[in-house]
Amino acid sequence: MTGASNASDDEPHRSTDHRRAEEILAAFDHVEMDFTGSDEAWRYGGGRDLSRLTQAAEAANDVRGSL
Structure with missing residues (x-):
C-alpha cells in the first residue's frame, strides 16, 4: 500500500484483533481515570522494581548457555 489512504480504504485489511483493540482504546476516552497514589503503588520513584525479574x-540465560 503506498501513499495516503483513508480509513475506509484500509477497512478490509484490518484484522478483528486490530478493530477490537481500537474499540478498547476508544473506551478510555469515555471513562474518568483516577491515578491518585499510583506512584506509591509502583515502589520507589514511581517505577516498578524489576530486579528479581532481571535476575x-x-x-535462565546461564542455564541455556550451559546446555
Whole structure:
C-alpha cells in the first residue's frame, strides 16, 4: 500500500484483533481515570522494581548457555 489512504480504504485489511483493540482504546476516552497514589503503588520513584525479574532472566540465560 503506498501513499495516503483513508480509513475506509484500509477497512478490509484490518484484522478483528486490530478493530477490537481500537474499540478498547476508544473506551478510555469515555471513562474518568483516577491515578491518585499510583506512584506509591509502583515502589520507589514511581517505577516498578524489576530486579528479581532481571535476575531470573539472567539465571535462565546461564542455564541455556550451559546446555
